[in-house]
Amino acid sequence: MIGVLEALFLLFTAAMTAYLVRHYIFTITVLKTSQGRKTRLNFWGIGYRPTVSVLIPARNEERVIGRLLQRMTELTYPKDRLQVIVIDDASKDDTGKIAEQYSKAYNYVSVIHRGEHEGGRGKASALNAGLKHATGEIVLCFDADYYPQRDIVEKLAKEFIDPKVGAVQGRVVVLNEPQNIVTRLVSLERIGGYRVDQEARDRLGLITQFGGTVGGFRRKLLEELGGWDERMLAEDTDLTFRVYLAGYKVKYVLDAECYEEAVENWRAYWRQRYRWAKGHMQCAFKHSISLLKSDKLTFVQKVDGLLLLNVYFMPIMVLLSWIVGIPLLVLKFSQWLAPFWVAVSISLYSAVGNFAPFYEVGVGAHLDGRTRAQRLIPFLVFTFLYNIPICTKAFIDLLFSKIVGKNCHRWDKTTHSGNGNCYIAFMEKH
Template sequence: MQAGRLPSPGGHAWLVTAAGVLTLTGGVLGAGDLAVLMFLAIQSVNMLFFVRHLAFVAATTRRSTLGGPGAHTMARYWPSVTVLVPCHNEEAVVVAMVSALGRLDYPRHRLQIICVEDGSSDRTGELLDDHAAGTGITVLHRPPGQGGGKSGALNFALTRARGEVVIVFDADHRPHPGVVWRLARHFADPEVGAVQGLCRIHNGSASPIARLVEIDYLAGYLVNESGRHLIYRLPAYGGANCAVRRDLLSSAGGWNEDTVTEDTDLTLRLALRGYQVRYDATAIDEEEAVTTLRHYWRQRYRWARGHQQAWRDFRSAVWRNRRMSFTGKLETTMFLLVFHTPVMAGLGALLLLLWTLGAVRIDPAFDSYMFAFWTLLFLGPFLELGSGLLLSLQTRRNVGILVFFVPMFFVGVALCTKAWIDGLFRRRYTWVKTARSVPGAPGSPSSVVAADSSAAAG
């Protein structure tokens, strides 16, 4: 089931044009003045994102987003719900996941739970069959080599879904018992198309990388998602611990199997059709963070490739859309550019290096701006990270590790730049499964190898 992805602009004509304009400008103004113009352009982008970060921090520290708008009016709404969990080579986590699904507190006659074993080569299918037996959980076995990654597995199960609302969890997630109702209640409002809950990391102590991911999630959900929700009513549907109307999903052709970030794709398709995406911080589940730099790179590279693709697919449609306000279009554009800003930061770092080495001579009057550049580059993200810690009351335990976000920032620059170049030259890329850890041995790599397989659904 294909979702009808919007076509990306063909060719590299725009890149050739941009290179020509830069060459011509450099020839007229000189390399130094060209560097200053590029530097000021990057500074302007940094300033815009800094103001955005500051607005999110101010909004989330002043107002609560716990239940979302009108939460008290939705207490009596109990729609039928289908929970979908795609599983590919998940033997390390699948037993804990099934146990958590069995504790979901929702009327059983209105709840359907489907786990999709997606062509696994390990014991995932066997473990699902054994532990789901007698629980009311349906296990579907998708043949190997079907393609489509996580989206393909979800679309395979969607044909069996009976609920008015579809909720998705990943195999490493452990939803809290009340999460289904907390997500589903928002659909009492017919303008709501999807709802995102709060994801927490349960293995933050497994390794320094896992601890950094834990802090990143705190900032992402407690500040970024909350800020987008409070200011613009435009939080992102995050792909797990999230709910969507089944009729909207079906009418759109299901999840997009041509992208590796089906969540961003669906967020944009719903927003362009005029539906709200809400955020509910009381709908909590826990997930596993990657524990090594290698797995971190693979996971974030996938996010970058998919998000950058969404920019190419939807940038024009956003500004042509008549349902969105101007501020909504501006925020959506900035949301789509999130994985492009590290690329611009890398370009700024290159300019700084050339200036330091004397390869590019810049007017001394701009020397002070170099300091401002690096201040803005880090201050916005650190505001979010610090605010996330404050809101979660975990400052004392985690504040010391914030310094490691500086080298991780440059890791982000490198992986986003690689993703941008690979996307520009249309290098083939398919779903990459996130590696899991063996239960009882935090931080140890799973015996399941993360495979570059389009059938993976992790």
């Protein structure tokens, strides 16, 4: 019995140590290349201006859609090379009307209205509807609650001059950060994810992730891949892996910033993360084997891809390793695994390795010069603990649906209050 506990503990610790090493390498990579200057200078493809279609799926987004469409009219990208498509996904509010007003005023803005019978089936379905009308060489996507920089299209589109680039991803920054503790913590998570994690993966030539918004694809590649998979809850992660398996790569553009309205309370946080966790786990089941078999990826990319696909299993593993660790640590049953090493490994991977990459967040904030935000880092332990039941429930539900053989994956849309609007004026001023 003790042998089994020891073996389990070592197995969990090995998996979490892999994440610990990965996060540490990522952070050191970004530190080495970024300290001393804020952004990378990149003149690659600076004059390249392909035709671009921007897809904006929107369902009941009347509070935020106007500001995004207004921003679309302020983009510095040549308007004769730009097409903006709003997909009004069976909205019950005035989203469609607002989009129609912009469509009438600007000839490059168009609206697709989806009725109740075809709409409301999730973002992937709405994006596929928009893709049918897209004519640009490049297809970019923005969520309705996002607010991009004026020159974001240039910054993203220029990367496609490299024929190996199949997709691009820009940086997401939280717009309503000062609102409350939840938005502040989400902002810290975003800093860790985009300032360090994505940047390091791009620099190291690993699996850079398309995040579903503030990014895009070559339209031809997207059509060849069959568009977004409507059965997947994390359609962005799914598409990321399909792009890599097709022999292309995703390019991350750090200085292409876009501001998002983050979830404002713990309930919304749960719903969003539950969807992400379940979707990611779906992708892990779908892509793990094909990833290992692929001849288009290097060994290191395969390892990173596996770690990325399985990242949402980590909180569950932490929980299990704590449960297994109790008898080993407290009752000192183990003959050869000293309690000292059990405690050391728990402390180490909890700090750096698994789902609480404090180090990445702290270094990201350090590089961004966010001194005050750094003081909130200890509070990330709440999100770390909160993610344990979220991911455990997502895993149990997914397992249940696999056993029953029923696809019960419902797209739970995040509601946006429009509270971010008041920060835009402040941001523009500074």
